[in-house]
Amino acid sequence: MSADKANRLDLDPDYNAELADMVAAMNVAANRLTPSNGYRTTPHRLSLSDRKLSLQERSSYQNGITPRIARRPTIESKRVSISDGDDCVQLNQYKLKSQIGKGSYGVVKLAYNEDDDQYYAMKLVSKKKLMKQYGFPRRRPSRESNGSQENLLKHSGLLDRVYQEIAILKKLDHLNVVNLVEVLDDPAEDNLHMVFELVPKGPVMEIPTDSPLTEEMARFYFRDVILGIEYLHYQKIIHRDIKPSNLLLGDDGHIKIADFGVSNVFEGNDALLSDSAGTPAFMAPETLTDQDHRFSGKALDIWAMGVTLFCFIFGRCPFHDEYILGLHEKIRTAPVEFPDMPVISDGLKDLIIRMLDKVPETRITLPEIKLHPWVMLDGTDLLPLEEEHCTVVEVTEEEVQNSVKLVPSLSAVILVKSMLRKRSFSNPFEYPSRRQGRSMSAPGLTV
Numbered sequence: 001m002s003a004d005k006a007n008r009l010d011l012d013p014d015y016n017a018e019l020a021d022m023v024a025a026m027n028v029a030a031n032r033l034t035p036s037n038g039y040r041t042t043p044h045r046l047s048l049s050d051r052k053l054s055l056q057e058r059s060s061y062q063n064g065i066t067p068r069i070a071r072r073p074t075i076e077s078k079r080v081s082i083s084d085g086d087d088c089v090q091l092n093q094y095k096l097k098s099q100i101g102k103g104s105y106g107v108v109k110l111a112y113n114e115d116d117d118q119y120y121a122m123k124l125v126s127k128k129k130l131m132k133q134y135g136f137p138r139r140r141p142s143r144e145s146n147g148s149q150e151n152l153l154k155h156s157g158l159l160d161r162v163y164q165e166i167a168i169l170k171k172l173d174h175l176n177v178v179n180l181v182e183v184l185d186d187p188a189e190d191n192l193h194m195v196f197e198l199v200p201k202g203p204v205m206e207i208p209t210d211s212p213l214t215e216e217m218a219r220f221y222f223r224d225v226i227l228g229i230e231y232l233h234y235q236k237i238i239h240r241d242i243k244p245s246n247l248l249l250g251d252d253g254h255i256k257i258a259d260f261g262v263s264n265v266f267e268g269n270d271a272l273l274s275d276s277a278g279t280p281a282f283m284a285p286e287t288l289t290d291q292d293h294r295f296s297g298k299a300l301d302i303w304a305m306g307v308t309l310f311c312f313i314f315g316r317c318p319f320h321d322e323y324i325l326g327l328h329e330k331i332r333t334a335p336v337e338f339p340d341m342p343v344i345s346d347g348l349k350d351l352i353i354r355m356l357d358k359v360p361e362t363r364i365t366l367p368e369i370k371l372h373p374w375v376m377l378d379g380t381d382l383l384p385l386e387e388e389h390c391t392v393v394e395v396t397e398e399e400v401q402n403s404v405k406l407v408p409s410l411s412a413v414i415l416v417k418s419m420l421r422k423r424s425f426s427n428p429f430e431y432p433s434r435r436q437g438r439s440m441s442a443p444g445l446t447v
């Protein structure tokens, strides 16, 4: 600490007040880092009106997204003990209850975990059944393409698809993406069990429906989808099956993206794909041509988000036809037509049209969507920056506690504040060269 700063601390009441504010702000930040429910704070959208917030703080608070500690890794259990109880089947610590959903791979059941007294959603998949279905994929088969993960998956069976889905889910950790808690996969058993956090309200909407969402609700949910997809793209994953039935609604009123059964993992800035996958009415036009060409993966998710937003508002898809070839033709060539009712704002129309741009190169991008006036309510309701919600703080509880104990001295205040800003609990004033094992005479140290 410089002598100048030390003198100001003793003599200047304004500076002391500023310091008190800093410590208070640090305590707020430290509390946010301390997990209340394991690893994340409860989302809330109420504004913190009592003090002025910076733009970034405000956007983070309003979306309930704060620096958070990484979630517990997915548990993998290779031994499964199955017993028949009085009223239900028990798998290890889980008591299986009623069926809550059905997908094309298997059923989803409510499961009570005796260890932590919580309910989960358990997906049961028959490995034998999936292996038998090899060659008869549930979704459209891929067209020829060169090597890579895309090609590998194309030639693998449905069971490999499930293992790929598990591999993807294991690395995901975001408020708007469903969380895979445990995988029970005993080689001696036919069933593979995927235990998810329970997203109690199920799909955000069924389509078609005569009671779609209001524009306000659609915006609220769509903003969650934006953040979820931004996170997936940041993690180099193209979802490829965004649609209302894969958007589950939590008790907190927020959307969680589910179903990674046809997702692609990519390297670099974007996936270059050539196959068609997903749900026909949500497929982008560039995937439906006979020409052998490659297209951007991110732009496919944007198209599907556009179809989804249309569904939110009108309760049905923008392109529909009795026959699959007719549907493809409409997706490729027909303009988007908005029904007369409900009447929607020009801003929403503009966004849908730009997402459903048939030309992937000119289609609106995710960063542009985040800045669209309809999404951010003409600049009054900003979304958090990518780095604000896509990264997690990899620290232990002990490190958090220790950092808070450092508060009393001004140098510690500056130190911890800097740590919180950098979301790192290593000493930011330590010579970078020391950590890297190089010379101590690195330039640029200013404290």
Ligand SMILES: Nc1ncnc2c1ncn2[C@@H]1O[C@H](COP(=O)(O)OP(=O)(O)OP(=O)(O)O)[C@@H](O)[C@H]1O
Pocket (backbone or CB within 6 Å): 100, 101, 102, 103, 104, 105, 106, 107, 108, 121, 123, 178, 196, 197, 198, 199, 200, 201, 202, 203, 245, 246, 248, 258, 259, 261
């Ligand atoms: N974590 C969860 N919490 C609550 N319900 C869930 C959860 N996961 C799935 N479900 C319910 O189970 C249904 C089937 O989910 P699942 O992921 O097995 O199917 P799917 O793969 O999306 O189906 P499809 O293959 O037909 O698209 C969902 O539509 C939902 O209603």
